[in-house]
Amino acid sequence: KQEVTQIPAALSVPEGENLVLNCSFTDSAIYNLQWFRQDPGKGLTSLLLIQSSQREQTSGRLNASLDKSSGRSTLYIAASQPGDSATYLCAVGYSGTYKYIFGTGTRLKVLA
């Protein structure tokens, strides 16, 4: 069964810390992986998309890596700010299907 797991489920850090969010997936046959941010009661905002042929993508203070062989992706957030507080979700696009499978998310709180 194709599953996506995100650890930790919740994380609270002081402002300024660098942090890593984890996403693991079963089955390495994927075509891409996407990281999203979701604020309470809102839709999802795309952060980074990594194609299966890529190892990482960067946007500002965010860096996402992909290791298909181990079934893992990490989202690195540098110099965290209170405005980064949100739930972060990863979604995996498995080969042979076009329906993305989501993890349950990591709820991040950055304390001022």
Add this chain to the structure above:
Amino acid sequence: GAGVSQTPSNKVTEKGKYVELRCDPISGHTALYWYRQSLGQGPEFLIYFQGTGAADDSGLPNDRFFAVRPEGSVSTLKIQRTERGDSAMYLCASSLGLNTGELFFGEGSRLTVL
């Protein structure tokens, strides 16, 4: 449009009623997805379209749920005989094509069945 638009943003209905949720994707995006999200959970796949046809509707929970996209743009998710368990956030997303790029989501439609 500039982004994915979903209406209504909130819908409160009574058990047994019929509900329609609308999604207007980004102009030029041929792929359209519907997801459902319960509190504290990740989005759960319902159905996706490539153009006008439902390419995969395996996530629809039962035959009370149906979705259409008659002209390959706007889509409507229809729920008959609503149940309290249908209460959730319904999210729509679009992309340039299947397997060809980022998913862009709307703000969702919050459905509450009393």
